[in-house]
Amino acid sequence: MNVEKSQPVISAKGLTRVYRLGDSEVIGISQVNLEIAGGELVVLKGNSGSGKSTLLSLLAGLDRPSRGELMVARHDLNKTSDSQLTHFRRQVVGMIFQSFNLLPTLTALENICLPALLAGKSIAESRPRAMALLEWLGLDARLNHLPAQLSGGEMQRTAIARALINDPAIILADEPTGNLDSRNGQIVIELLAELNRKWNRTVLIATHSTLADEMATVKIGLRDGMITDPP
């Protein structure tokens, strides 16, 4: 899916998420206003508890806002139904996680094909693209390996391939280098940058690390659930 570079692909107004824990309330994010144009590489910075994960989960359609407006790739995430959100997660965004989150009983190839299969494609239809992604990521010799047989860097690259299988417009990465050594971390950031530059994908990276700072086109800071100047 392609989005024009000039149009805001993510637009949030007064975005708030409040968690109720027993009698108390915890504010995840509060009154966040945001506009991200298509084709940007955004680095989201903030300490633990700043609200990065909350914001990412809202953008990924994993959670719904308590208040405010949120449009992502022309999807009003406040008003979409569950089935529309499912379609959104399949086709519009691709998620990359800190702890990789590969299914342990599936091979690398199968993990990559999984979102396509969930979207209703057959294995025959999804395999060519998966193979192309594996080759691009240097994993073609690992396609039949289980996650337990891959290194950390290989697992994260597999996860990147999985995120790209359905050709989403937006890639969301939550601390993608958090469990990698600096060399592999650098590789991953460069891959994400390549996705942004060459493939014109909007990439949003939530991270403590400074590896992505140089490549970012937009930097956003978060503190105590609110947007601040990036550190």
Added chain:
Amino acid sequence: MRNFFFLRLFIWFSLRDMRKHKGRVATVLLGIALGAAVFSSVRLSVNASLDSFAKSMDLIAGQADYIITRPGGHVPENLITHLWNHRAIKNVSPVLSTYTRIAQAGSEPFLLIGFDPILDRPLRNWRIAPTTDPKAVVWFDLLKEPGTIILSEPLMRLLNREPGDRLLLEHVHQRSNFKILGKLEPEGLALAEGGQIALTDIATFQEFTGLFGKVDRIDLKLKPFATAQDLADIRQMLPESIQLNLPTAARESGQMMIRAYQLNLSILSFASLFVGMFLVYSLVALNAASRRHELAILRSTGASAYHIFFIFLAEGAFLGITGWLAAIPLGNFLIKYLLHGVSQTISTLFVRVRVDELSLSVFEISFSFAVTVGISILAAYQPAREAMQVSPKEALEISQLGMRSRKSPGQLALGGLICILLVLPLSRLPAVLGMPLPGYLAILLLFAGFSLLAPWALQRISRRFSSLLLRRAGIPAYLASRYVRDSGTRTAVSVGALITAVALFTALVIMIYSFRQTVEYWTYETIKGDLFLTSKMGEINRFRYAIPQQVIDNLQDYKSEVDILPNRRFFLNYGKFPYEFELLDIQGFMQYASFFWLKGDPHKIRPMLKGGKGVIVSEVFSNRTGLTVGDVFEAQIEGSYVELPILGIVRDYRTQGGVVFYSMPHFNAQYHQTYWGGLRFFFKDRSQDLDLAVAKLRNEIIDRMGDKVDMFSGKGLRGAVLRIFDETFAVTTVLLLIALVIAALGIATTLTVMVLERSQQLNTLFAVGASFRQIRTMIFWEAGFMVVIGELAGVVCGFILSYLLVYVINRQSFGWTFLYGVDWGSLGLSIPLIVITALAAALPAVKMVFRQPPATLLRER
């Protein structure tokens, strides 16, 4: 201090975690409680019957050192004077007993004992309650006045009588009016027969029953200095047909039969506990696996591997103890139902028992506690061993790889195969101490074998059908098959529980059907007769009383319409094994009916049997005594010593021991004349409406001889046999259903915990585009795989188990086998029902999906 530390660690680590997961713990506790309740209440019920029977027998036997009896007959009363003069004999007491009832329709029979109150005093404990007349000496009035009786208090209450009232009792030959002199204090003899007993003087008894000059037995108490030589002298004094025995013989043979039944029911009820064991394994294993990181932290902060090991053993023990305690109210409820069912079954099949109270024996309570806690600890052993292997360095690792199974399915399958291969040789071994212990071990190995094969089967089948499922059933089915394939022993444990429950169910359905079909064939071939007639209360009094001659004479008028076949049954013992020696008109019998032949050529045997050349024995008799075709049957029967060759073996499902058949006319000619104990009528004209003819004949006999005989239509008798059969298996069916419920609980627990444990994976699926429906469908497919494989393996295991039950367990426990048959209809209907029930067990797991929002996937660390 160390113990307190461990207790604190257990509370902090295990109990607090259990408190967080109340639902799954409650499910396991329910399973254990059900199993323990079933096991305990079955044993207590049978023990109550055993105790009641033993108590009755002991109370009636009293202080006697020996008893004198005549097998199949009565002892002449005049022996007493000879015995009384022997220097070694201290006390002699003649005793008679019979079942009688008040002359009122629907009244229940009770035991009437005839004795000499003076002679009997030193031998039995009984006391008459004081009456309103302080000068009355009731026991003396019992001697003095004919037609007097003393009742136990419960009997008096039941009959709504008081001392001084009259009681019209009926017996074979007559009705007699008795005067109630008093009531027995509730102690000693008054407690026999469930407290429903009456005493009368021996002369009154003999007059009432027609047994003049005869007694059932003479009880002896010897002097302290009596020697073996004295005993030999006493034996010498007795006529050839009279025997001197220990008083415990009758009790022991009855107890032997009840114990076989108790063992079978105990094993069956143990199956419920066994299935519950899988629940404990499942929960402890899942606890250990899901908290692996915490275990690593514990180890890294100083806990030893043995701390971890004992924590999980303690979890098993805790579940066992708590489950056993929870079983108490359940057991209270179950026992009310079981006590009646079990005692009725025992009375019908083996010996008459009347349970008046349930005693909570310390042994039984301790035994049930020990078994429940023991198997819970055993179930926790393997997970505890695996948990202690967790290395401290895992505290630093972020593991997303889930549970690592250390045993390969292949290794487990090999173990399973070995277990299954041992089944056949074990099943061939003979019983040990009269119990089919090798057979039960074979059954245990069969269950273990199939359960160990489960992981390999899950893996193979999932691997084989994965691609097909992806093409035909979509991604949820495919993911489910992959997970089940690779989840190793985790899912296999619940599948093992289901295999056990389904196997039991299948085997018992087959066994009960086979048994019923065979019994049905037997009743229609052997219990043939249009009408059966005995003396009044003949069956309960074991046909010891002759049909009155007047009745026999009157029945001659019907000889043009019916063939009347007489028979006589003697209740004897071969060592400790009770059996019946039945005389019948073989010639007449074979014209209308047939034996159910098992061994020997019927064409050769029939003429020999008709000619009185030998006997045929039942399968039970043959298996119990070891006697077979070609051996010689020997027995003292009343005044004659019978020695006859065994011509053949037949199937006979009469209970209370085995049977030996011989021709009545030839017995009368060769040995001695004997009276008729029962009659069988066959209408000569078989083309008429037999039901109508039977009803007409019956009414005519009642009009002419009414209260002197008991009659049963052949149809009614055959129906009653099958009805009793169905009732005796009702208890078995209930136990079976409970085992299935426990297995379903096991599936529910496993699936629920699998969902909780995989929440990260499931949230990942959600994040990469799976819908709620797809994920829930996947859970149902996982349940489906487990259930289908459990069902299929269970059915195969069940067929093998059915062979063991029919040809090994039944044969060694009760002496009989039956024709193997499968009720495909019932089996076919029940299997989908089991599948639906087990799939319903997946519902709690489906509800658990996304109990926490998927956004927790991104929770910052």
